[in-house]
Amino acid sequence: MNIIEIKNLSKVYDAKTIPVYALNGINLAFSEGEFTSIVGPSGSGKTTMLNLLGGLDSPTGGEIMIDNTDITGLKSRQLIDFRLRNIGFVFQSFNLIPVLTAKENVEFIMQLQGVNKEQRDRRTFELLKSVGLNDKVNTRPNKLSGGQQQRVAVARALASKPKFILADEPTANLDSKSAENLLEIMEKLNKEEHITFIFSTHDARVVAKARRVITLEDGKIVGDVSKN
Protein backbone atom coordinates (compact mmCIF):
# COMPACT_ATOMS: atom_id res chain seq x y z
CA MET A 1 0.00 0.00 0.00
CA ASN A 2 1.28 3.44 -0.85
CA ILE A 3 1.72 5.78 2.04
CA ILE A 4 2.96 8.68 -0.07
CA GLU A 5 1.92 9.61 -3.57
CA ILE A 6 3.46 12.57 -5.32
CA LYS A 7 1.86 13.93 -8.45
CA ASN A 8 3.47 16.39 -10.83
CA LEU A 9 5.36 18.02 -7.98
CA SER A 10 7.40 21.09 -8.76
CA LYS A 11 9.24 23.71 -6.79
CA VAL A 12 10.47 26.87 -8.43
CA TYR A 13 12.73 29.31 -6.62
CA ASP A 14 13.01 32.95 -7.60
CA ALA A 15 10.04 32.61 -9.86
CA LYS A 16 10.04 36.35 -10.58
CA THR A 17 13.58 36.78 -11.91
CA ILE A 18 15.43 33.76 -13.19
CA PRO A 19 13.37 30.73 -12.22
CA VAL A 20 15.28 27.81 -10.72
CA TYR A 21 13.42 24.55 -11.09
CA ALA A 22 14.57 22.75 -7.95
CA LEU A 23 11.95 20.10 -8.67
CA ASN A 24 10.30 19.73 -12.03
CA GLY A 25 7.22 17.56 -12.48
CA ILE A 26 7.99 14.72 -10.11
CA ASN A 27 5.69 11.69 -9.92
CA LEU A 28 6.52 9.15 -7.24
CA ALA A 29 4.99 6.73 -4.80
CA PHE A 30 6.38 5.30 -1.59
CA SER A 31 4.98 2.26 0.12
CA GLU A 32 5.09 1.12 3.69
CA GLY A 33 8.32 -0.47 4.88
CA GLU A 34 10.57 1.07 2.25
CA PHE A 35 14.26 1.72 2.84
CA THR A 36 14.87 4.24 0.14
CA SER A 37 17.77 6.45 -0.73
CA ILE A 38 17.52 9.59 -2.81
CA VAL A 39 20.74 10.37 -4.61
CA GLY A 40 21.95 12.87 -7.14
CA PRO A 41 24.55 15.56 -7.59
CA SER A 42 24.64 18.64 -5.44
CA GLY A 43 21.78 20.96 -6.31
CA SER A 44 19.74 18.20 -7.92
CA GLY A 45 16.81 18.78 -5.54
CA LYS A 46 17.17 16.13 -2.83
CA THR A 47 16.74 18.45 0.11
CA THR A 48 13.93 20.27 -1.65
CA MET A 49 12.11 17.00 -2.16
CA LEU A 50 12.50 15.84 1.42
CA ASN A 51 11.38 19.24 2.71
CA LEU A 52 8.26 19.05 0.58
CA LEU A 53 7.56 15.45 1.60
CA GLY A 54 7.89 16.47 5.22
CA GLY A 55 5.57 19.43 4.86
CA LEU A 56 8.33 21.82 5.87
CA ASP A 57 8.01 23.77 2.66
CA SER A 58 5.22 24.23 0.16
CA PRO A 59 5.51 23.28 -3.50
CA THR A 60 4.94 25.57 -6.45
CA GLY A 61 2.71 22.96 -8.05
CA GLY A 62 1.49 19.40 -7.75
CA GLU A 63 0.19 17.43 -4.83
CA ILE A 64 1.54 15.30 -2.03
CA MET A 65 -0.90 12.71 -0.76
CA ILE A 66 0.02 11.17 2.56
CA ASP A 67 -2.50 8.58 3.71
CA ASN A 68 -5.16 10.20 1.54
CA THR A 69 -4.46 13.69 2.85
CA ASP A 70 -3.16 16.26 0.40
CA ILE A 71 -0.74 18.05 2.70
CA THR A 72 -0.27 20.90 0.25
CA GLY A 73 -3.75 22.02 1.15
CA LEU A 74 -3.23 22.12 4.90
CA LYS A 75 -3.09 25.35 6.87
CA SER A 76 0.05 26.15 8.83
CA ARG A 77 -1.31 24.94 12.17
CA GLN A 78 -2.79 21.81 10.68
CA LEU A 79 0.43 21.07 8.88
CA ILE A 80 2.47 21.32 12.07
CA ASP A 81 0.04 18.97 13.74
CA PHE A 82 0.18 16.65 10.76
CA ARG A 83 3.97 16.50 10.99
CA LEU A 84 3.73 15.81 14.71
CA ARG A 85 1.50 12.78 14.21
CA ASN A 86 2.78 11.36 10.93
CA ILE A 87 6.34 12.24 10.08
CA GLY A 88 9.67 11.64 11.79
CA PHE A 89 12.66 13.84 11.02
CA VAL A 90 16.37 13.21 11.24
CA PHE A 91 18.53 16.18 10.33
CA GLN A 92 22.02 16.34 8.98
CA SER A 93 23.34 18.32 11.91
CA PHE A 94 21.51 16.26 14.57
CA ASN A 95 19.60 19.27 15.92
CA LEU A 96 18.78 17.96 19.36
CA ILE A 97 17.46 20.46 21.87
CA PRO A 98 20.58 21.35 23.84
CA VAL A 99 18.96 21.92 27.23
CA LEU A 100 17.25 18.55 27.22
CA THR A 101 18.82 15.19 28.08
CA ALA A 102 18.73 12.28 25.65
CA LYS A 103 15.63 10.97 27.37
CA GLU A 104 13.92 14.37 27.36
CA ASN A 105 14.72 14.92 23.70
CA VAL A 106 12.99 11.67 22.83
CA GLU A 107 10.14 12.41 25.20
CA PHE A 108 9.68 15.91 23.80
CA ILE A 109 7.63 14.80 20.81
CA MET A 110 5.47 12.45 22.83
CA GLN A 111 4.74 15.33 25.18
CA LEU A 112 3.66 17.46 22.27
CA GLN A 113 1.40 14.56 21.31
CA GLY A 114 -0.02 14.41 24.82
CA VAL A 115 1.12 10.87 25.63
CA ASN A 116 0.91 10.13 29.35
CA LYS A 117 4.01 9.89 31.48
CA GLU A 118 3.98 6.18 32.07
CA GLN A 119 3.79 5.37 28.38
CA ARG A 120 6.39 8.01 27.60
CA ASP A 121 8.85 6.58 30.07
CA ARG A 122 8.40 3.08 28.75
CA ARG A 123 8.71 4.03 25.12
CA THR A 124 11.65 6.38 25.64
CA PHE A 125 13.53 3.63 27.39
CA GLU A 126 12.73 1.11 24.64
CA LEU A 127 13.76 3.51 21.92
CA LEU A 128 17.02 4.53 23.52
CA LYS A 129 17.76 0.87 24.06
CA SER A 130 17.04 0.05 20.45
CA VAL A 131 19.56 2.69 19.33
CA GLY A 132 22.03 1.37 21.89
CA LEU A 133 22.00 4.35 24.21
CA ASN A 134 20.36 3.03 27.36
CA ASP A 135 23.41 4.16 29.34
CA LYS A 136 23.13 7.79 28.11
CA VAL A 137 19.55 8.42 29.16
CA ASN A 138 20.32 11.44 31.32
CA THR A 139 23.12 12.88 29.25
CA ARG A 140 22.76 16.19 27.45
CA PRO A 141 23.65 16.45 23.74
CA ASN A 142 26.89 18.34 24.28
CA LYS A 143 28.22 15.34 26.23
CA LEU A 144 27.39 12.94 23.38
CA SER A 145 29.43 12.16 20.28
CA GLY A 146 28.02 13.02 16.85
CA GLY A 147 27.09 9.41 16.24
CA GLN A 148 25.36 9.17 19.59
CA GLN A 149 23.51 12.41 19.00
CA GLN A 150 22.29 11.17 15.65
CA ARG A 151 21.09 7.95 17.26
CA VAL A 152 19.15 9.99 19.79
CA ALA A 153 17.74 11.90 16.83
CA VAL A 154 16.58 8.64 15.28
CA ALA A 155 14.98 7.61 18.55
CA ARG A 156 13.31 11.00 18.70
CA ALA A 157 12.03 10.63 15.16
CA LEU A 158 10.55 7.26 16.07
CA ALA A 159 8.97 8.48 19.27
CA SER A 160 5.87 9.83 17.61
CA LYS A 161 5.19 6.49 15.87
CA PRO A 162 5.36 8.22 12.51
CA LYS A 163 4.25 6.71 9.21
CA PHE A 164 7.72 7.30 7.83
CA ILE A 165 11.03 8.91 8.68
CA LEU A 166 12.74 11.49 6.51
CA ALA A 167 16.47 11.95 6.84
CA ASP A 168 18.41 14.49 4.80
CA GLU A 169 22.01 13.30 4.66
CA PRO A 170 21.91 11.76 8.13
CA THR A 171 25.48 10.50 7.93
CA ALA A 172 27.09 13.55 6.36
CA ASN A 173 28.40 14.85 9.67
CA LEU A 174 29.52 11.46 10.99
CA ASP A 175 32.78 9.56 10.73
CA SER A 176 32.55 6.34 8.73
CA LYS A 177 32.29 4.09 11.74
CA SER A 178 29.44 6.05 13.29
CA ALA A 179 27.79 6.30 9.90
CA GLU A 180 27.90 2.55 9.52
CA ASN A 181 26.59 2.06 13.02
CA LEU A 182 23.71 4.45 12.38
CA LEU A 183 22.84 2.71 9.13
CA GLU A 184 22.80 -0.65 10.90
CA ILE A 185 20.37 0.67 13.47
CA MET A 186 18.15 2.13 10.77
CA GLU A 187 18.24 -1.16 8.85
CA LYS A 188 17.39 -3.12 11.95
CA LEU A 189 14.43 -0.83 12.73
CA ASN A 190 13.31 -1.15 9.15
CA LYS A 191 13.53 -4.93 9.10
CA GLU A 192 12.26 -5.68 12.57
CA GLU A 193 9.69 -2.96 13.04
CA HIS A 194 8.86 -2.09 9.45
CA ILE A 195 9.75 1.53 9.91
CA THR A 196 9.77 3.35 6.57
CA PHE A 197 12.95 5.35 5.92
CA ILE A 198 13.52 7.82 3.12
CA PHE A 199 16.95 9.38 3.18
CA SER A 200 19.20 11.38 0.91
CA THR A 201 22.92 10.81 0.76
CA HIS A 202 26.12 11.33 -1.16
CA ASP A 203 27.78 8.32 0.48
CA ALA A 204 28.13 5.28 -1.77
CA ARG A 205 28.25 2.91 1.22
CA VAL A 206 24.96 4.28 2.46
CA VAL A 207 23.46 3.99 -1.00
CA ALA A 208 24.57 0.38 -1.09
CA LYS A 209 22.38 -0.43 1.91
CA ALA A 210 19.24 1.05 0.40
CA ARG A 211 16.70 -1.27 -1.17
CA ARG A 212 15.44 1.39 -3.50
CA VAL A 213 17.51 4.17 -5.01
CA ILE A 214 15.91 7.20 -6.62
CA THR A 215 18.24 9.36 -8.63
CA LEU A 216 17.55 13.04 -9.20
CA GLU A 217 19.16 15.36 -11.66
CA ASP A 218 18.18 18.96 -12.22
CA GLY A 219 14.95 18.44 -10.36
CA LYS A 220 13.90 15.42 -12.37
CA ILE A 221 13.90 11.73 -11.68
CA VAL A 222 16.47 10.05 -13.87
CA GLY A 223 16.52 6.70 -12.12
CA ASP A 224 14.38 4.63 -9.77
CA VAL A 225 15.83 1.23 -9.01
CA SER A 226 14.56 -1.33 -6.53
CA LYS A 227 16.59 -4.31 -5.48
CA ASN A 228 15.65 -7.26 -3.39
Add this chain to the structure above:
Amino acid sequence: MNDFRLAWRNIWRNKRRTLLTAASIFLAIFLALIVRSIQTGWFDNLITISIQSYTGHIQIHKKGYWDDKDINNSMVFNDSLMTLVRTTKNVDKTVPRLEYFALSSYGKQTKAVMLAGTDPGREDALTHLSRKVIKGKYLDIRGNGILVSQGLASFLGLATGDTLVLLGQGFHGVSAAGKFPVSGIIHIPSPQLDNQMVYMNLTTAQDFFSAENRITSLSVTLKNPDEINTTVTDLKDKTGTGKYEIMRWDEIMVEIMQQLKIKTAGGMIIIAILYMIVGFGIFGTVIMMTNERTKEFGVMVSVGMQKTRLAFILVLEMLFIGLTGTLAGVVAAMPIMVYFNIYPVHLWGSMAQAFISFGIEPLMPLAIKPGFIVSNVITVLVIVLLTCIYPIRKAVKLRVVESLHK
Protein backbone atom coordinates in the same frame (compact mmCIF):
# COMPACT_ATOMS: atom_id res chain seq x y z
CA MET B 1 9.51 18.37 30.72
CA ASN B 2 6.78 20.96 30.67
CA ASP B 3 6.98 24.37 29.07
CA PHE B 4 7.91 26.02 32.35
CA ARG B 5 10.88 23.79 33.00
CA LEU B 6 12.01 24.11 29.40
CA ALA B 7 11.86 27.90 29.67
CA TRP B 8 13.66 27.81 33.00
CA ARG B 9 16.48 25.73 31.59
CA ASN B 10 16.73 27.93 28.55
CA ILE B 11 17.37 31.09 30.55
CA TRP B 12 20.32 29.43 32.28
CA ARG B 13 22.04 28.59 29.02
CA ASN B 14 23.77 31.93 29.31
CA LYS B 15 24.01 32.51 33.05
CA ARG B 16 25.94 35.73 32.82
CA ARG B 17 23.50 37.36 30.45
CA THR B 18 20.48 36.24 32.43
CA LEU B 19 21.99 37.43 35.70
CA LEU B 20 23.00 40.77 34.21
CA THR B 21 19.53 41.33 32.82
CA ALA B 22 17.86 40.33 36.06
CA ALA B 23 20.31 42.54 37.96
CA SER B 24 19.48 45.57 35.84
CA ILE B 25 15.79 45.00 36.50
CA PHE B 26 16.56 44.51 40.17
CA LEU B 27 18.45 47.78 40.37
CA ALA B 28 15.78 49.73 38.51
CA ILE B 29 12.90 48.55 40.64
CA PHE B 30 14.94 48.88 43.83
CA LEU B 31 15.87 52.50 43.08
CA ALA B 32 12.38 53.31 41.86
CA LEU B 33 10.82 51.99 45.05
CA ILE B 34 13.22 53.85 47.31
CA VAL B 35 12.75 57.10 45.39
CA ARG B 36 8.98 56.73 45.48
CA SER B 37 9.07 55.78 49.13
CA ILE B 38 11.08 58.86 50.09
CA GLN B 39 8.99 61.12 47.89
CA THR B 40 5.70 59.75 49.10
CA GLY B 41 6.88 59.89 52.71
CA TRP B 42 7.94 63.49 52.29
CA PHE B 43 4.76 64.54 50.53
CA ASP B 44 2.59 62.76 53.05
CA ASN B 45 4.38 64.76 55.71
CA LEU B 46 3.83 68.04 53.92
CA ILE B 47 0.18 67.23 53.48
CA THR B 48 -0.11 66.22 57.12
CA ILE B 49 1.45 69.53 58.11
CA SER B 50 -0.98 71.46 56.00
CA ILE B 51 -3.92 69.49 57.27
CA GLN B 52 -2.89 69.76 60.87
CA SER B 53 -1.74 73.37 60.69
CA TYR B 54 -4.89 74.75 59.23
CA THR B 55 -7.16 73.14 56.71
CA GLY B 56 -8.20 69.92 58.41
CA HIS B 57 -9.18 66.91 56.34
CA ILE B 58 -12.52 68.29 55.35
CA GLN B 59 -13.98 71.79 55.27
CA ILE B 60 -17.59 72.71 55.21
CA HIS B 61 -18.58 76.06 53.73
CA LYS B 62 -21.70 77.68 52.51
CA LYS B 63 -22.15 76.65 48.91
CA GLY B 64 -20.28 79.05 46.67
CA TYR B 65 -17.89 80.28 49.34
CA TRP B 66 -14.85 78.59 47.83
CA ASP B 67 -15.23 80.43 44.55
CA ASP B 68 -16.00 83.73 46.17
CA LYS B 69 -14.48 84.00 49.62
CA ASP B 70 -16.66 86.85 50.71
CA ILE B 71 -18.06 87.37 54.16
CA ASN B 72 -21.49 87.53 52.58
CA ASN B 73 -20.96 83.89 51.69
CA SER B 74 -20.68 82.97 55.36
CA MET B 75 -23.08 80.55 56.98
CA VAL B 76 -25.01 80.35 60.20
CA PHE B 77 -23.24 78.23 62.75
CA ASN B 78 -25.56 76.73 65.33
CA ASP B 79 -25.72 73.76 67.63
CA SER B 80 -27.65 71.66 65.17
CA LEU B 81 -24.95 71.92 62.50
CA MET B 82 -22.29 71.27 65.12
CA THR B 83 -24.08 68.19 66.47
CA LEU B 84 -24.76 66.92 63.01
CA VAL B 85 -21.08 67.08 62.07
CA ARG B 86 -19.76 65.83 65.38
CA THR B 87 -22.02 62.78 65.36
CA THR B 88 -20.90 61.76 61.89
CA LYS B 89 -18.82 58.62 61.90
CA ASN B 90 -15.04 59.06 61.65
CA VAL B 91 -15.18 62.79 62.54
CA ASP B 92 -12.50 63.62 65.08
CA LYS B 93 -12.09 67.34 65.74
CA THR B 94 -13.85 70.41 64.45
CA VAL B 95 -12.96 74.10 64.35
CA PRO B 96 -15.37 76.83 63.30
CA ARG B 97 -13.71 79.89 61.76
CA LEU B 98 -14.76 83.22 60.43
CA GLU B 99 -12.15 84.47 58.02
CA TYR B 100 -12.07 87.67 56.07
CA PHE B 101 -9.75 90.43 55.05
CA ALA B 102 -9.40 93.65 57.00
CA LEU B 103 -7.09 96.61 57.05
CA SER B 104 -4.74 96.88 60.03
CA SER B 105 -3.24 100.09 61.23
CA TYR B 106 -0.67 100.88 63.88
CA GLY B 107 1.05 104.19 64.17
CA LYS B 108 1.71 105.34 60.65
CA GLN B 109 1.70 101.88 59.11
CA THR B 110 -1.24 100.12 57.54
CA LYS B 111 -1.46 96.70 55.97
CA ALA B 112 -4.10 94.32 54.68
CA VAL B 113 -4.42 91.30 56.93
CA MET B 114 -6.20 88.00 56.98
CA LEU B 115 -8.36 87.94 60.05
CA ALA B 116 -9.30 84.58 61.46
CA GLY B 117 -11.85 84.35 64.21
CA THR B 118 -11.70 80.99 65.84
CA ASP B 119 -12.59 78.95 68.90
CA PRO B 120 -9.36 79.09 70.92
CA GLY B 121 -9.75 75.67 72.55
CA ARG B 122 -10.79 73.82 69.41
CA GLU B 123 -8.19 75.62 67.31
CA ASP B 124 -5.47 74.57 69.68
CA ALA B 125 -6.69 71.00 69.72
CA LEU B 126 -6.55 70.79 65.95
CA THR B 127 -3.64 72.99 64.94
CA HIS B 128 -1.71 73.46 68.19
CA LEU B 129 -1.80 77.20 67.57
CA SER B 130 -0.68 77.93 71.15
CA ARG B 131 2.70 76.32 70.39
CA LYS B 132 3.34 78.97 67.76
CA VAL B 133 3.18 81.74 70.32
CA ILE B 134 6.66 83.17 70.68
CA LYS B 135 5.79 86.19 72.83
CA GLY B 136 2.90 86.91 75.14
CA LYS B 137 -0.06 84.62 75.66
CA TYR B 138 -2.40 82.51 73.61
CA LEU B 139 -5.99 83.58 72.97
CA ASP B 140 -8.32 83.74 75.93
CA ILE B 141 -11.94 82.63 75.61
CA ARG B 142 -12.96 85.82 77.30
CA GLY B 143 -11.64 89.15 76.17
CA ASN B 144 -10.79 90.53 72.79
CA GLY B 145 -7.03 90.01 72.77
CA ILE B 146 -5.54 89.03 69.41
CA LEU B 147 -2.57 87.03 68.09
CA VAL B 148 -0.48 88.72 65.43
CA SER B 149 1.94 86.86 63.23
CA GLN B 150 5.58 87.80 63.60
CA GLY B 151 6.14 89.15 60.10
CA LEU B 152 3.15 91.39 60.33
CA ALA B 153 4.05 92.54 63.84
CA SER B 154 7.55 93.57 62.82
CA PHE B 155 6.23 95.35 59.74
CA LEU B 156 3.84 97.37 61.87
CA GLY B 157 6.28 97.67 64.76
CA LEU B 158 3.85 95.98 67.11
CA ALA B 159 4.65 94.39 70.45
CA THR B 160 2.48 92.55 72.95
CA GLY B 161 0.30 94.90 74.92
CA ASP B 162 0.00 97.34 72.00
CA THR B 163 -3.38 98.00 70.44
CA LEU B 164 -4.04 97.29 66.80
CA VAL B 165 -6.70 99.10 64.85
CA LEU B 166 -8.67 97.02 62.37
CA LEU B 167 -10.94 98.40 59.69
CA GLY B 168 -13.03 96.61 57.16
CA GLN B 169 -16.33 95.74 55.67
CA GLY B 170 -18.62 93.46 57.60
CA PHE B 171 -21.58 91.28 56.79
CA HIS B 172 -24.02 92.93 54.35
CA GLY B 173 -21.64 95.80 53.83
CA VAL B 174 -21.80 97.11 57.37
CA SER B 175 -18.57 98.90 58.08
CA ALA B 176 -16.38 97.28 60.66
CA ALA B 177 -13.93 99.02 62.98
CA GLY B 178 -12.34 98.09 66.25
CA LYS B 179 -9.31 98.31 68.53
CA PHE B 180 -7.75 95.11 69.77
CA PRO B 181 -4.99 94.54 72.31
CA VAL B 182 -2.18 92.30 71.12
CA SER B 183 -1.93 89.44 73.58
CA GLY B 184 0.62 87.37 71.71
CA ILE B 185 2.95 87.17 68.74
CA ILE B 186 3.01 83.93 66.77
CA HIS B 187 5.46 82.53 64.29
CA ILE B 188 4.03 80.78 61.25
CA PRO B 189 6.54 78.78 59.20
CA SER B 190 4.93 79.80 55.92
CA PRO B 191 6.37 83.30 55.21
CA GLN B 192 3.33 84.26 53.20
CA LEU B 193 1.01 83.58 56.13
CA ASP B 194 3.48 84.98 58.64
CA ASN B 195 3.17 88.37 56.97
CA GLN B 196 -0.60 88.66 57.21
CA MET B 197 -2.28 86.59 59.92
CA VAL B 198 -4.33 87.91 62.81
CA TYR B 199 -6.19 85.50 65.08
CA MET B 200 -8.95 86.44 67.49
CA ASN B 201 -11.83 84.83 69.30
CA LEU B 202 -14.65 83.72 67.05
CA THR B 203 -17.18 85.80 68.96
CA THR B 204 -14.94 88.84 68.78
CA ALA B 205 -14.62 88.44 65.05
CA GLN B 206 -18.38 87.95 64.67
CA ASP B 207 -18.96 91.18 66.57
CA PHE B 208 -16.35 93.00 64.49
CA PHE B 209 -17.84 91.91 61.18
CA SER B 210 -21.44 92.22 62.45
CA ALA B 211 -21.84 88.57 61.54
CA GLU B 212 -23.52 87.19 64.57
CA ASN B 213 -23.44 83.39 64.78
CA ARG B 214 -21.84 83.21 61.38
CA ILE B 215 -18.73 81.41 60.22
CA THR B 216 -17.06 81.00 56.86
CA SER B 217 -15.71 77.53 57.38
CA LEU B 218 -15.90 74.52 59.62
CA SER B 219 -12.68 72.50 59.56
CA VAL B 220 -12.96 68.83 60.37
CA THR B 221 -10.24 66.28 61.07
CA LEU B 222 -10.82 62.58 60.79
CA LYS B 223 -9.94 59.61 62.91
CA ASN B 224 -9.13 57.58 59.82
CA PRO B 225 -8.07 59.85 56.93
CA ASP B 226 -8.15 56.93 54.48
CA GLU B 227 -11.93 56.82 54.75
CA ILE B 228 -12.35 60.44 53.80
CA ASN B 229 -14.58 59.71 50.82
CA THR B 230 -17.07 57.77 52.92
CA THR B 231 -17.16 60.56 55.46
CA VAL B 232 -17.66 63.20 52.78
CA THR B 233 -20.55 61.18 51.42
CA ASP B 234 -22.02 60.77 54.90
CA LEU B 235 -21.77 64.49 55.53
CA LYS B 236 -23.34 65.29 52.18
CA ASP B 237 -26.20 62.91 52.94
CA LYS B 238 -26.74 64.41 56.36
CA THR B 239 -26.58 68.08 55.43
CA GLY B 240 -28.61 67.64 52.29
CA THR B 241 -27.79 69.13 48.95
CA GLY B 242 -27.62 72.72 47.97
CA LYS B 243 -26.82 74.39 51.23
CA TYR B 244 -23.20 73.51 51.86
CA GLU B 245 -20.06 72.63 49.97
CA ILE B 246 -18.08 69.83 51.58
CA MET B 247 -14.51 69.75 50.37
CA ARG B 248 -11.66 67.31 50.81
CA TRP B 249 -8.21 68.61 51.77
CA ASP B 250 -6.84 67.93 48.32
CA GLU B 251 -9.54 70.14 46.83
CA ILE B 252 -8.69 72.87 49.31
CA MET B 253 -4.91 72.70 48.96
CA VAL B 254 -5.01 72.95 45.20
CA GLU B 255 -1.74 74.84 44.99
CA ILE B 256 0.20 72.53 47.25
CA MET B 257 -1.22 69.54 45.48
CA GLN B 258 -0.22 71.02 42.16
CA GLN B 259 3.31 71.57 43.35
CA LEU B 260 3.49 68.06 44.72
CA LYS B 261 2.18 66.72 41.45
CA ILE B 262 4.90 68.54 39.56
CA LYS B 263 7.54 67.21 41.95
CA THR B 264 6.06 63.72 41.74
CA ALA B 265 6.13 64.01 37.96
CA GLY B 266 9.80 65.00 38.20
CA GLY B 267 10.56 61.88 40.19
CA MET B 268 8.51 59.82 37.78
CA ILE B 269 10.46 61.13 34.81
CA ILE B 270 13.72 60.03 36.43
CA ILE B 271 12.21 56.63 37.10
CA ALA B 272 10.86 56.50 33.56
CA ILE B 273 14.32 57.20 32.14
CA LEU B 274 15.71 54.49 34.38
CA TYR B 275 13.10 52.07 33.13
CA MET B 276 13.74 53.04 29.55
CA ILE B 277 17.44 52.27 29.89
CA VAL B 278 16.63 48.97 31.53
CA GLY B 279 14.00 48.30 28.88
CA PHE B 280 16.59 48.62 26.13
CA GLY B 281 18.86 46.29 28.07
CA ILE B 282 16.10 43.70 28.29
CA PHE B 283 15.37 44.20 24.63
CA GLY B 284 19.00 43.52 23.77
CA THR B 285 18.89 40.33 25.76
CA VAL B 286 15.68 39.20 24.14
CA ILE B 287 17.06 39.85 20.66
CA MET B 288 20.16 37.81 21.40
CA MET B 289 18.20 35.04 23.09
CA THR B 290 15.92 34.80 20.09
CA ASN B 291 18.34 35.10 17.23
CA GLU B 292 20.98 32.71 18.43
CA ARG B 293 18.35 29.95 18.63
CA THR B 294 16.58 30.37 15.32
CA LYS B 295 17.73 26.97 14.11
CA GLU B 296 16.53 25.30 17.28
CA PHE B 297 13.13 26.95 16.84
CA GLY B 298 13.08 25.57 13.32
CA VAL B 299 13.71 22.08 14.65
CA MET B 300 11.01 22.33 17.28
CA VAL B 301 8.43 23.54 14.81
CA SER B 302 9.58 20.91 12.27
CA VAL B 303 8.96 18.06 14.63
CA GLY B 304 5.55 19.36 15.55
CA MET B 305 5.58 22.18 18.09
CA GLN B 306 3.02 24.87 17.31
CA LYS B 307 4.53 28.31 16.84
CA THR B 308 2.19 29.79 19.43
CA ARG B 309 3.49 27.34 21.99
CA LEU B 310 7.02 28.23 21.06
CA ALA B 311 6.14 31.91 21.50
CA PHE B 312 4.62 31.10 24.88
CA ILE B 313 7.85 29.47 26.02
CA LEU B 314 9.84 32.49 24.88
CA VAL B 315 7.53 34.81 26.81
CA LEU B 316 7.90 32.56 29.85
CA GLU B 317 11.66 32.84 29.61
CA MET B 318 11.49 36.63 29.67
CA LEU B 319 8.93 36.59 32.45
CA PHE B 320 11.18 34.38 34.54
CA ILE B 321 14.05 36.82 34.14
CA GLY B 322 11.74 39.77 34.72
CA LEU B 323 10.07 38.28 37.77
CA THR B 324 13.37 37.22 39.30
CA GLY B 325 14.72 40.76 38.99
CA THR B 326 11.49 42.38 40.11
CA LEU B 327 11.00 40.12 43.08
CA ALA B 328 14.60 40.56 44.19
CA GLY B 329 14.20 44.34 43.87
CA VAL B 330 11.05 44.43 45.97
CA VAL B 331 12.51 42.05 48.53
CA ALA B 332 15.64 44.18 48.83
CA ALA B 333 13.79 47.50 49.03
CA MET B 334 11.18 46.27 51.50
CA PRO B 335 13.35 46.01 54.63
CA ILE B 336 14.77 49.48 53.98
CA MET B 337 11.32 50.96 53.53
CA VAL B 338 9.95 49.11 56.54
CA TYR B 339 12.89 50.10 58.72
CA PHE B 340 12.73 53.80 57.93
CA ASN B 341 8.98 53.66 58.17
CA ILE B 342 9.15 52.35 61.73
CA TYR B 343 12.31 54.28 62.66
CA PRO B 344 11.96 57.47 60.64
CA VAL B 345 14.87 59.77 59.92
CA HIS B 346 15.09 62.54 62.54
CA LEU B 347 15.05 65.96 60.95
CA TRP B 348 17.29 68.68 62.23
CA GLY B 349 17.70 72.45 62.14
CA SER B 350 14.99 74.84 60.99
CA MET B 351 13.12 72.04 59.27
CA ALA B 352 12.75 70.27 62.59
CA GLN B 353 11.67 73.57 64.22
CA ALA B 354 8.96 74.03 61.63
CA PHE B 355 7.62 70.57 62.29
CA ILE B 356 7.61 71.15 66.04
CA SER B 357 5.74 74.42 65.68
CA PHE B 358 3.05 72.52 63.78
CA GLY B 359 2.81 70.09 66.63
CA ILE B 360 4.31 67.37 64.50
CA GLU B 361 7.31 65.35 65.49
CA PRO B 362 10.27 66.25 63.27
CA LEU B 363 10.44 62.82 61.68
CA MET B 364 10.65 61.78 58.07
CA PRO B 365 9.30 58.28 57.65
CA LEU B 366 9.59 56.45 54.33
CA ALA B 367 6.15 55.62 53.05
CA ILE B 368 5.17 52.08 52.15
CA LYS B 369 2.10 52.00 49.99
CA PRO B 370 0.88 48.96 48.10
CA GLY B 371 -0.06 51.40 45.34
CA PHE B 372 3.41 52.43 44.23
CA ILE B 373 4.90 49.00 44.82
CA VAL B 374 2.26 47.35 42.67
CA SER B 375 2.45 50.02 39.98
CA ASN B 376 6.23 49.70 39.72
CA VAL B 377 6.06 45.92 39.56
CA ILE B 378 3.41 46.15 36.87
CA THR B 379 5.42 48.73 34.94
CA VAL B 380 8.46 46.46 34.85
CA LEU B 381 6.42 43.45 33.84
CA VAL B 382 4.72 45.45 31.12
CA ILE B 383 8.13 46.53 29.80
CA VAL B 384 9.24 42.90 29.83
CA LEU B 385 6.09 41.85 28.01
CA LEU B 386 6.57 44.63 25.46
CA THR B 387 10.04 43.34 24.66
CA CYS B 388 8.42 39.95 24.14
CA ILE B 389 6.71 41.27 21.02
CA TYR B 390 9.99 40.63 19.24
CA PRO B 391 10.34 36.90 20.01
CA ILE B 392 6.61 36.38 19.58
CA ARG B 393 6.80 37.82 16.08
CA LYS B 394 9.91 35.79 15.34
CA ALA B 395 8.22 32.61 16.45
CA VAL B 396 4.97 33.19 14.64
CA LYS B 397 6.65 34.27 11.40
CA LEU B 398 9.25 31.51 11.58
CA ARG B 399 10.02 29.95 8.20
CA VAL B 400 11.05 26.42 9.05
CA VAL B 401 13.23 25.63 6.02
CA GLU B 402 15.16 28.88 6.24
CA SER B 403 15.73 28.60 9.95
CA LEU B 404 17.05 25.05 9.58
CA HIS B 405 19.68 26.38 7.22
CA LYS B 406 21.02 28.81 9.82
